[in-house]
Amino acid sequence: MTSRFRDGTPPTPASRTALLLVNLGTPDAATPRAVRRYLGQFLHDYRVVDLTRWLWCPILHGVILPLRARKVARNYARVWTAQGSPLLVLSQELAQALQAQLPEFDVRLAMRYGKPAVSETLQALQARGVERVLVLPLYPQYSASTVASAHDAVMAELAQWRRLPELRLINDYHRDEGWLDALEASVENFWDLHGRGEKLLISFHGLPERFVRAGDPYQQQCETGARLLAQRLGLGEDQWQLTYQSRFGREPWLGPATDHTLAALAKAGVKTVDVVCPGFAVDCLETLEEIAIANADGFRQAGGETLRYIPALNAQPAHVAALAHLARRHASGWPQ
Ligand SMILES: C=CC1=C(C)c2cc3[nH]c(cc4nc(cc5[nH]c(cc1n2)c(C)c5CCC(=O)O)C(CCC(=O)O)=C4C)c(C)c3C=C
Ligand SMILES: [Fe+2]
Numbered sequence: 001m002t003s004r005f006r007d008g009t010p011p012t013p014a015s016r017t018a019l020l021l022v023n024l025g026t027p028d029a030a031t032p033r034a035v036r037r038y039l040g041q042f043l044h045d046y047r048v049v050d051l052t053r054w055l056w057c058p059i060l061h062g063v064i065l066p067l068r069a070r071k072v073a074r075n076y077a078r079v080w081t082a083q084g085s086p087l088l089v090l091s092q093e094l095a096q097a098l099q100a101q102l103p104e105f106d107v108r109l110a111m112r113y114g115k116p117a118v119s120e121t122l123q124a125l126q127a128r129g130v131e132r133v134l135v136l137p138l139y140p141q142y143s144a145s146t147v148a149s150a151h152d153a154v155m156a157e158l159a160q161w162r163r164l165p166e167l168r169l170i171n172d173y174h175r176d177e178g179w180l181d182a183l184e185a186s187v188e189n190f191w192d193l194h195g196r197g198e199k200l201l202i203s204f205h206g207l208p209e210r211f212v213r214a215g216d217p218y219q220q221q222c223e224t225g226a227r228l229l230a231q232r233l234g235l236g237e238d239q240w241q242l243t244y245q246s247r248f249g250r251e252p253w254l255g256p257a258t259d260h261t262l263a264a265l266a267k268a269g270v271k272t273v274d275v276v277c278p279g280f281a282v283d284c285l286e287t288l289e290e291i292a293i294a295n296a297d298g299f300r301q302a303g304g305e306t307l308r309y310i311p312a313l314n315a316q317p318a319h320v321a322a323l324a325h326l327a328r329r330h331a332s333g334w335p336q
């Protein structure tokens, strides 16, 4: 008898508890073809673009993919490394560092779009007889467009299994003490090495305002985290600002926009700005290209002098320690 379920192979003695890290995903190459493939998958996700297919597909296939893939591939080429896309390479480094701290887990990295796919990664765990899966999307703040979408991908794969693992899903860690400690130390260390700019921008990836009106807690979580970070750094209200970057499409997105704020600061006579992006667990196109290259150019063109981008937490030991602690807390009660 054939079954519509994936039954897996007999268990192996390796750790049967998995920590599944899920990040957004990235193209395989900095070419228009690879970027088109990646954006095609990304922008067909209804969690990201919630328009009906008959309306969205003609715009996506006819206008956005042909025009955007070329431009975005050039942007990727500016930050591509010998090992591949920064988002993938840095997520792999983070996963390896977490595995070293968490011998009781089988730590795996998957990408929501592109490779390694969530489905393949879970199937590899199934082949090793996984019994418990803790899913940690690498987004400190919850948005349906990112975290819920990662969870959807996990559930879509598990819907095909006969014997389900126990499953726990982490939604966010936007006010986790360990994560805030790591962020605070990272900014302080940067300032110890480079001195302080006149202003600190705390820049998050944007979101359509409509998503927030529909109940997405993302904006509130960004605001809470930014305020806690500014308090820990001892900053007065005029020394920092929360902004949103990476707008996409024509409808209103959360503001104030990072690029417009930078131009306004430059015009007001501010010469040196530091930018930190606490919504990105690891560096990627949106930090290394958009902030550190494109926005730094825009700031200078508007009359500013120096924009200094403070790197994401990446595989810094304090970040690894915070995520390891978070994973252990969420796995409490499970056999070691
Ligand atoms: C950190 C949280 C993120 C949220 C929230 C988010 C929402 C969101 N994004 C788009 C559209 C695009 N985002 C793109 C790149 C990108 N986005 C995030 C993270 C969040 N997105 C990351 C980490 C990256 C970088 C990927 C990499 O390879 O380095 C892109 C692709 C680039 C481009 O074409 O400009 C798009 C498109 C929407 C529409 C959205 C919320 C609805
Ligand atoms: Fe389509």
Ligand SMILES: [Fe+2]
Pocket (backbone or CB within 6 Å): 205, 246
């Ligand atoms: Fe995005």
